[in-house]
Amino acid sequence: MALNWVMLNPQRKFVPLPGERILLTSPSRTTLSLQTPNSYPGKEPLNISSSGGTAYITSQRIVYLPASPTPQLQSFSAPILNLQDTHVESPFFGANSWTGVLKPVAGGGIPPHHAYIKLSMTFKEGGAFDFATSYEQLKETITQAVEVARESGRQQGESDLSDINLEQLPAYEDIGNTTAVSATPQPPIQQPTPITPTATPSYTPQLHSRSTLSSAEGDESSSRRPDQQYPPPDEPPPGYEEAQQQNNHSVVDNLERNLRISK
Structure with a gap:
């Protein structure tokens, strides 16, 4: 922040x-x-004001030129990074104001015992x-830009911004945002195709004459075709002779028992 240090041409x-x-x-x-500010009253409070003028924002500073200069205030300027807590105040009656806290620069016309100065601009139009x-x-x-210059070792000062090219600065990124935005466009996400439910085929169980089937017989039967023909077996199935002998003995025993009963 500096008072009366802005160079003016003959047209002011x-x-x-x-x-x-x-x-x-x-x-x-x-x-x-x-x-x-009220928090920094000091021994000699500062109070400078202008009832009308023009404010400028440049690539390096804020400049204010009063419409009616006085010996106390002919011009005002402040580096961009020397302002803190800037915000707009909207009263119920009257014009909106832009306020902030300024840190004066050394040799800028502000007494050195003023560590901070409150700035207020009212925009009547x-x-x-x-x-x-x-x-x-x-x-x-x-x-x-200052942070990038410091990391690269150039030690760019906060008040010396003449070497910064605003046209080539990278886009600002929020520090609190942990998700990086890629410059390469991503393909659109394919939405899954809805599956139309189909009718479930009805199942009719088949009745078998034999109560149990081995796994080998089940696999063989599942691989057969209805129209496939098979020749009759040449040998009796396993256990056929034993079963026949047991049946014959049962028939003979039953016949003898009936004869004894009839006598």
């Missing part, structure tokens, strides 16, 4: 710094108030939210 327009570009200009009826949005976006971009 400020002269840009090297590589500086104007990003936003407020309406001409914008007020400015610089006061010592509108534009407070546009001003706040433009400032927040620029601050995020510059903050990221």
